[in-house]
Amino acid sequence: MPHEPVTTKPIEGQKPGTSGLRKKTRTIMEPHYLENYVQSTIDGIGGVSGATLVVGGDGRYFNDRAIQVILRMLAANGAAGAIVGQGGLLSTPAASHLIRKRGTAGGFILSASHNPGGIDADFGLKFNGPNGGPASEAVTAKIFEATTKISAYHIAEAQEVDLGTIGTTALGGMSVEVVDPVADYAALMESLFDFPKIKALFTSGFRMRFDAMHAVTGPYATAILEDTLGAAKGTVINGTPSPDFGGGHPDPNPVWAKTLMDEMYGDDAPDFGAASDGDGDRNMIVGPHQYVTPSDSLAILAAHAHRAPAYASGLAGVARSMPTSGAVDRVAAAQGIECYETPTGWKFFGNLLDAGRVTLCGEESAGTGSDHVREKDGLWAVLLWLNILADSGQSVADLMAALWRDYGRCYYSRHDYEDVESDRAHAVMNGLRARLASLSGTQVGGLTINFADEFAYDDPVDGARTEGQGLRIGFEGGARVVFRLSGTGTVGATIRMYLERLETDPEALSQPAEEALRPVVDAALALSDLKALTGRDGPNVIT
Ligand code: VG1
Ligand code: CO
Missing domain, CATH: 3.40.120.10 (Alpha-D-Glucose-1,6-Bisphosphate, subunit A, domain 3)
Known part of the structure; x- marks a missing residue:
């Protein structure tokens, strides 16, 4: 539909993490921020001309206004249709289902998931492809690259779409179908x-x-x-x-x-x-x-x-x-x-x-x-x-x-050290990474290390390789610790320490998890020097 492209320039840091782009709500609300990312997504996936897309979110602060921007941008970029949950609501799995059921080119899901919401909390946006799933690593890389090169975006000048009423309306040449999010x-x-x-x-x-x-x-x-x-x-x-x-x-x-x-x-x-x-x-x-x-x-x-x-x-x-x-x-x-x-x-x-x-x-x-x-x-x-x-x-x-x-029982716990200064978190990971190769066969706190490596994944379907996916140390007898940095936070860094110990003795299956895992926790802390390097006494969240 008729519009003048808006001139813009790249905004630093629009890099999607584990699950799309997550930022402070106030950051997303800055001039051009959302528009830049949406246009980069559209460009990164090769355009939306003639396509239909699903749009919906978890209802957090700014959900409704962000959807209005996305709809006007889809219209200006030549999309044929948008399917939106009533009130702008769609759960992530419901959005995935709608994409699949209606055979759309994909969809925008507005959510920062488990992160808190509000003007002083978090907001997020991700793109799912035609199979209903989160964009692959390759597509995500193209979207990020587009954010570093963007010079203009397209947005229709139009009135707000009524998202409260089920039915189909027009936004310029694009149809907007508001659907019951649950049915x-x-x-x-x-x-x-x-x-x-x-x-x-x-x-x-x-x-x-x-x-x-x-x-x-x-x-x-x-x-x-x-x-x-x-x-x-x-x-x-x-x-x-x-x-x-x-x-x-x-x-x-x-x-x-x-x-x-x-x-x-x-x-x-x-x-x-x-x-x-x-x-x-x-x-x-x-x-x-x-x-x-x-x-x-x-x-x-x-x-x-x-x-x-x-x-x-x-x-x-x-x-x-x-x-x-x-x-x-x-x-x-x-x-x-x-x-x-x-x-x-x-x-x-x-x-x-x-x-x-x-x-x-x-x-x-x-x-x-x-x-x-x-x-x-x-x-x-x-x-x-x-x-x-x-x-x-x-x-x-x-x-x-x-x-x-x-x-057997896999005793399991995750210790999160949240909001650690980024440099210190990287010091923990880099220090341990540097020692990994020499750990196998050594002892720590009475446990013998079986293997130590950095996880990399070769996708068995398309052969794509993804490296740097967590440091893991396995102990004799089936215990293991994994260290990785979170990719969903919006401030500082979060170190996740994942702890596991297999127990097959029928008499030892009902210990409190913290007790059963204590030797593994001690070994993990000794190996990583986490407390000294972060200045933290213990995790903020244990799950
Ligand atoms: C976390 C979880 C990960 C999950 C991701 C998205 O990522 O650990 O398992 O897939 O959140 O879930 P990270 O990088 O912070 O460890 V959701 O429900 O926040 O979209
Ligand atoms: Co979630």
Whole structure:
């Protein structure tokens, strides 16, 4: 549509991380900032002329205004159509599904996921391709390159589009279709799981609590769990999306989902508890008095997925990110299926899913998903758990005990040192990296080091190599520590220290995780010299 290109120049630092571009909201709101990045994305993917794209976000502060800018830019760049969630809302998995279902050229998802929202908090934007998944490393590199060369962007001068009303309107030559954000996703879930069986479970008096953390899954969870599956009213708490997530971190872990944890560890705890994050792609699972680590959850889902109609014929294979525990590997080995180990971030699962090599994948950061979309999917994981609970007649505790009995227990924990000065964080990583080659065969704190390396991944489908994906040190007996720097933060650096120890002695399966992991923690701190180099006494978040 008619417009004058706006002259601009490159803005430094528009480099996408683990999951798109994440910045302080005020940074994104600076003049030209959003426009530069959106135009660079459009240029990086080779233009949008004649294309249709999905647009939606997690409802955080600036979501609505950013969508209006993106729509006007798509129109000016010659797009034929945009499909937008009503009110600008779409969970990340729902957006992935819409892209696939409607066969669009991709979509823009506005979210900083589990990071807090608000004018003084975080905002994010990512592009997903036609398969519904996060842009690959190669496409991401093209987008970044475009941000360093941009000289103009295109934006239509037009009125705001009404995103509150379902239906189709025109924005110049582009059609804008506002859709119910929940309907297609809910239908997909119903096609995967045994809804009558889950309904019968709730009718029998099974009690659940789902904490939507004031984020995007509220409307999805209420519609599916309460309105369709008959869970009691009030099962979903914090179910109305708010621009600042009620002032909290919409991060489903025992630290930030404290209300839910307190209830699940209290008297009269419900049978099942779950929470999801800002954009609805993560899940936390907790039984009465029993937190399920995401790594164990992935293993349980792999072991029992056949109980749900969509996975009744078994799994083609599974994949996990490198820092995720080896629990799922042991389940895969027992089933005789392949288990792939990928770098952190969902973009690395896309090729394996597209090629039909894996059905299920997951990360230690509370992300689990399958080939039904190309993103991790929080509510999907919760529904698969419910299907398994309903079909097996077992409790969360029964399933956990059986997993550990049959496969051994991978004690697991992640220690995050957040907001570390960037130089100091790099000093920790560089120092350890320099020593890696000499570590094998040496002893530290009574543990013998088996191997030490820096993880690199060769994509088995397209052969692309990705290096520098985390320092890992393995000990005799199956313990391991991994160090990597977060790629989703907006200030300073976050060092993540992932700790794991396999225990197969049937008498030693119910120790507190911190105790079981203490020797590994001590060895990791000694090896990295982390405390002295960062000046920090301990982690801020332990999950
Ligand atoms: C973190 C997690 C990673 C996840 C990513 C995006 O990345 O560790 O497993 O894929 O967030 O998830 P990092 O680089 O900070 O470790 V989400 O729900 O924030 O889009
Ligand atoms: Co997320």
